[in-house]
Amino acid sequence: MAFNFFKKNKDKEENKTTPAAATTSSDRYMNLTVADIIQETKDAITIVFEKPANGINYKSGQFLTLILPINGKEVRRAYSLCSSPFVDDQPAVTVKRVEDGLVSNWLPDNLKKGDAVKIMEPMGVFTTEFASTNKRHLVMFAGGSGITPMMSIAKSLLTQEPDSIISLIYCNRDIESVIFKSTLEKMELDYEGRIHVIHVLDQAPMNWQGHSGLLNHDMLLKIFERIPSWGVEKTTYLMCGPEGMMVNVQKLLEEQKIEKSKIFKESFVAGTIDKELKAEGAEPSSDEIVTREVTVIYSGEEHKFEVEPDTTILEKALDLGIDLPFSCQSGLCTACRGKCLSGKVKLDEEEGLSESEIEEGYVLTCVGHPLTDDVVIEIG
Template sequence: MSGFHSLAVARVEPLTGQACAVHFAVPAELRDEYAFAPGQHLTLRLPAGDQEERRTYSICSTPADLAERGALRIGVKRIPNGLFSGWLTGELQPGAAIEVMTPAGRFGTPVAPANERHVCCLAAGSGITPVLSIVTSILRAEPASRVTLMYGNRTSNDVMFLEELADLKNSYPSRFTLLHVLSAEPQLSDLLTGRIDEDKITILLDGLCKDADEWYLCGPLGLVSTARAALVAGGVPAAAVHSELFYVGDEPPELAAPAPPEHAATERSQVTVTLSGRTSTIPVGYTGPSILDAVLASRPDAPYACKGGVCGTCRAMVTAGSVSMTRNYALEPEELAAGLVLACQSHPVTPEVSLRFQ
């Protein structure tokens, strides 16, 4: 089960006028706990009065950086009125200590020196952070693999990790193809001007990435949805397309959920949860707060981060009964079929439910 530790900030590195990279120093005794796969994320928490705030940020360093130097890095882009992002990009100083959960997330790829593959990535804005870890890890550890990255931003001043990406291109010129797409800054090619849309993805699929083995998508909902649809329509197997969202929007669509039982207004389901080897039974309403919110009232150690159905930190396996989910942006179809749900979006449907946090 994931847990929090206090990590010291080693460095705050400006990236653009609105973004920075936060470097953590991981002591030797915690490096095994913070071992991660490229593409995973960290959850940070900050006390806020009687409550606490949590935010999830993707790791943009490589596993080798952690193993060799104890270095762990996240990328942060400031959002308007953002409590966490404003603090991290504007006030945080080296030497500060932050409560950081051990790595989580299923977006990403195993890296092995024997691999020989072509990986294509699409990213926009701060969606580059997990993709950078994936790209760098593959290029450094898999000498027979190639990577193509199409990265969208408004202008060149908005490009996070601009110099680092250029250095990767210079270091691996025959194995790394880098395409910067700018929506508010004209370029010489139509392919590189405007937003990453269906036409651009089709051109990429028919040209540079026609032999791609895997696709990794990270960015806002519009980009990820458009890209996934275009790739599948172009013949890419759905199982070869992996995605993670960085921003869903104010009104994300909801899944079709069964109508609550007739007695929902007066009765509650008995929900039994297994967490960290301990089992608790909690009454949960059929409507109103989610299962996660009900569990947190008595089990504050329950894992969560975004509470928006995006990060997947609160994944749980339903072992008895059934639940409905309001929305889901983290679980793949095969995970849903296996019984996994997001506790932050789940509501009981049956009088008794049992689930086990992953």
């Protein structure tokens, strides 16, 4: 019943399955055909893919990495699956335009039905296992396109766990920017009493009866009064959206004495939520980054190479033509995650890893630098 925690990057704009031992790098990729493009709002589209002949296995809350040829270069971006493997026959992702976003603007302007899109296998650990015997309450806080993984999880939970319920607090700029508005309304009707959606609008219309303005402390207190109380053991809190929103939510949850083990968050951009909540005055690291040799084991092959101070382990591998898995290159999506078997690695960004993953020795090669001469990393 526990969720895992992952982060991902969406064009710095604005989702991990573990492959079998015999998996090769080529098995991580496939081509999907665009079956439909749905205009959700003025700025958001849902891309529905045809189900491949061999099928596609994914979990609710995971993401697809789209690999696109833009301006003569291969560009990768990760987008959450808004579909559910239990409900939807075809996988789908939702993309929202972002100012100056390379991919988020290219897709709605150029992608057409029938186009083939290269993707990496579904990844991400913002997931949970579903069981008909579960009885739990998921409290979801979403902002803007942060609704996408929540939609996937909500569809699955409502169909697979008849005794579980959802409270969704969904923040948007205005009523026209609410993604999946009609779908959410239908879900409330179809599953009456099991999903409760509370909309929060920055700019509310004159006849708006709900909450308006930013999701601040006082508003959160009022919203919490409307959320069913199922007790600590049966309630889990999820959040995905702008950093400011998640900071406010996490601060209130801490104020309410909610255990960290019951709180899970996902971020689409490199964030500061944990940094802002950490105590100040931490001692800076004295580790020096210099040129060192590393060994990377991937798909049964061992690669040895030197990594310079101004280069990450992934960057150097790609420069040498070693096809390691990656997506965001910002330390968020975990597509490049590997286990450090020996040595020490410094990460520029740790937000994509949970505390337990860090304790187990996992590192992210896209933001990793070797600190010792005996670094060995195994991927996959």
